[in-house]
Amino acid sequence: xxxxxxxxxxxxxxxxxxxxxxxxxxxxxxxxxxxxxxxxxxxxxxxxxxxxxxxxxxxxxxxxxxxxxxxxxxxxxxxxxxxxxxxxxxxxxxxxxxxxxxxxxxxxxxxxxxxxxxxxxxxxxxxxxxxxxxxxxxxxxxxxxxxxxxxxxxxxxxxxxxxxxxxxxxxxxxxxxxxxxxxxxxxxxxxxxxxxxxxxxxxxxxxxxxxxxxxxxxxxxxxxxxxxxxxxxxxxxxxxxxxxxxxxxxxxxxxxxxxxxxxxx
Amino acid sequence: xxxxxxxxxxxxxxxxxxxxxxxxxxxxxxxxxxxxxxxxxxxxxxxxxxxxxxxxxxxxxxxxxxxxxxxxxxxxxxxxxxxxxxxxxxxxxxxxxxxxxxxxxxxxxxxxxxxxxxxxxxxxxxxxxxxxxxxxxxxxxxxxxxxxxxxxxxxxxxxxxxxxxxxxxxxxxxxxxxxxxxxxxxxxxxxxxxxxxxxxxxxxxxxxxxxxxxxxxxxxxxxxxxxxxxxxxxxxxxxxxxxxxxxxxxxxxxxxxxxxxxxxxxxxxxxxxxxxxxxxxxxxxxxxxxxxxxxxxxx
Numbered sequence: 232x233x234x235x236x237x238x239x240x241x242x243x244x245x246x247x248x249x250x251x252x253x254x255x256x257x258x259x260x261x262x263x264x265x266x267x268x269x270x271x272x273x274x275x276x277x278x279x280x281x282x283x284x285x286x287x288x289x290x291x292x293x294x295x296x297x298x299x300x301x302x303x304x305x306x307x308x309x310x311x312x313x314x315x316x317x318x319x320x321x322x323x324x325x326x327x328x329x330x331x332x333x334x335x336x337x338x339x340x341x342x343x344x345x346x347x348x349x350x351x352x353x354x355x356x357x358x359x360x361x362x363x364x365x366x367x368x369x370x371x372x373x374x375x376x377x378x379x380x381x382x383x384x385x386x387x388x389x390x391x392x393x394x395x396x397x398x399x400x401x402x403x404x405x406x407x408x409x410x411x412x413x414x415x416x417x418x419x420x421x422x423x424x425x426x427x428x429x430x431x432x433x434x435x436x437x438x439x440x441x442x443x444x445x446x447x448x449x450x451x452x453x454x455x456x457x458x459x460x461x462x463x464x465x466x467x468x469x470x471x472x473x474x475x476x477x478x479x480x481x482x483x484x485x486x487x488x489x490x491x492x493x494x495x496x
Numbered sequence: 497x498x499x500x501x502x503x504x505x506x507x508x509x510x511x512x513x514x515x516x517x518x519x520x521x522x523x524x525x526x527x528x529x530x531x532x533x534x535x536x537x538x539x540x541x542x543x544x545x546x547x548x549x550x551x552x553x554x555x556x557x558x559x560x561x562x563x564x565x566x567x568x569x570x571x572x573x574x575x576x577x578x579x580x581x582x583x584x585x586x587x588x589x590x591x592x593x594x595x596x597x598x599x600x601x602x603x604x605x606x607x608x609x610x611x612x613x614x615x616x617x618x619x620x621x622x623x624x625x626x627x628x629x630x631x632x633x634x635x636x637x638x639x640x641x642x643x644x645x646x647x648x649x650x651x652x653x654x655x656x657x658x659x660x661x662x663x664x665x666x667x668x669x670x671x672x673x674x675x676x677x678x679x680x681x682x683x684x685x686x687x688x689x690x691x692x693x694x695x696x697x698x699x700x701x702x703x704x705x706x707x708x709x710x711x712x713x714x715x716x717x718x719x720x721x722x723x724x725x726x727x728x729x730x731x732x733x734x735x736x737x738x739x740x741x742x743x744x745x746x747x748x749x750x751x752x753x754x755x756x757x758x759x760x761x762x763x764x765x766x767x768x769x770x771x772x773x774x775x776x777x778x779x780x781x782x783x784x785x786x787x788x789x790x791x792x793x794x795x
Contacts, residue, residue, distance in 0.1 A: 242571045242572055242575070248604045249602075251601060252598075252601040252602035252603075252604070253602070255597075255598060255601040255602075256587070256598045256601070256602070259587075259590060259594050259597065259598055260587060260589065260590065263589045263590060264589070331585060331587075331588075332581065332583050332584075332585035333585055333587070335551065335581055335583070335585055336579075336581065336585040337602060338549065338551055339549045339551070339574060339577075339579035339581070340574060340575075340599065340602040340603055341571045341572070341574045341575040341602075341603070341604065342602060343571060494551065495550070495551055495552070495553060496512070496546075496551075496552050496553070
């Protein structure tokens with residue numbers, strides 16, 4: 232009986248062809264908006280670099296042993312990663328399920344919510360890995376010396392980007408309206424952004440804040456990128472990678488949970 | 497005559513909090529037929545459609561699509577199923593062809609067959625000349641055709657059409673009917689939800705009338721009409737007071753009536769004598785059955 236045979240070849244979880252389908256959709260869509268997205272991802276960190284570099288740089292020349300441009304140029308990699316993953320994830324996900332009903336179309340095809348969410352996070356992680364390098368490349372124009380360790384920066388961006396993209400999807404999955412994002416941006420992202428060590432070192436913060444900062448994936452990303460550029464510090468940096476991986480894994484599952492609740496009733 | 501059932505629902509219940517959207521629904525869609533789900537807004541048609549793609553999970557009952565049990569095996573079912581949603585969810589900044597390409601991937605069409613599948617869908621939707629147009633430049637009718645073609649790109653055995661012509665001009669509607677009729681003659685099984693009576697009457701082999709989440713009648717349109725409204729209806733126009741009198745009199749004769757806005761229709765009038773009411777005789781239709789069974793009040 233043919234019917235029994237097809238049933239035996241039961242389709243599994245996280246299938247490659249399902250992930251590919253969702254990724255192809257994103258890639259083709261990207262071809263229609265890559266210019267604007269590349270423009271903002273390039274111009275924004277450049278402005279940060281120029282503003283902080285010339286502004287602060289004229290007051291402080293060295294921070295923690297680095298030239299200020301080098302400090303900010305490496306620090307804003309994490310910012311670029313955050314901006315190109317968490318924000319598109321929050322707004323994009325919300326728009327896709329609420330206004331464009333894109334996910335209804337995808338879930339009517341042989342794609343499960345787990346695959347949909349995973350593919351979306353992978354896509355944004357990949358983009359974050361690429362766009363995350365832009366501040367570093369811009370800083371090179373301002374005197375940041377090339378080093379072999381820089382080649383690992385895109386991978387750090389991908390790992391951190393996956394976590395932040397999943398974070399954004401989770402937030403979108405719980406949001407009742409797009410205005411809800413204001414709470415998250417003000418109460419979560421802005422403090423994490425300032426407590427990351429992108430623009431100034433955290434050495435002068437009170438002890439408790441420094442302990443908290445170690446739990447901030449954005450801070451771990453900042454430090455990891457600096458060490459990648461100026462020299463890794465052994466097992467400590469491995470632990471940082473571990474923190475980013477754990478953050479990614481946790482957020483990934485939370486994102487799937489939130490979206491299943493949202494999309495399947 | 498036991499034909500294989502493409503869809504088989506038994507005692508399906510779906511609740512949203514205090515609201516029971518689907519209430520003990522039984523539904524059979526034999527392979528190769530077109531079944532129309534007819535019902536007023538809120539009757540549970542769209543929920544039924546969502547249950548069939550496991551985007552809603554039933555609280556009770558058994559669901560089988562193409563021989564696969566839902567929700568456990570819904571992915572296998574979805575691989576052989578095409579869905580046209582009620583709400584347009586095309587990617588509007590992409591071209592017609594790009595939209596089809598995305599779904600060629602989502603439906604796992606082998607690389608060697610992708611080109612042919614897209615060309616086939618373009619031909620079916622008569623959008624070959626607009627392949628490079630962005631979707632937001634298309635007319636409403638073209639978008640709807642693309643939406644249907646997108647659902648057919650993998651040559652599914654079963655197609656779900658949720659309100660396929662809602663909100664479209666009569667001309668465009670007829671064009672889509674022709675398309676759906678072509679599918680039907682090719683042997684594709686179709687489950688179509690609609691609240692347009694004419695649509696169900698023209699396209700469906702079997703109609704199931706839904707009200708408040710369950711089936712109130714099912715059968716071929718002509719049989720439903722004969723059974724519930726007879727062959728002839730007397731339609732009486734007049735002032736509201738007069739209409740009320742007519743209703744009372746007809747009921748006195750054991751006949752059923754329904755309001756038609758400005759008139760009262762007396763159903764099953766079929767050549768009766770001895771009734772003094774004057775009015776226009778007309779053939780009974782599916783709308784008479786629909787209103788009779790789903791109620792005159794809007795929920």
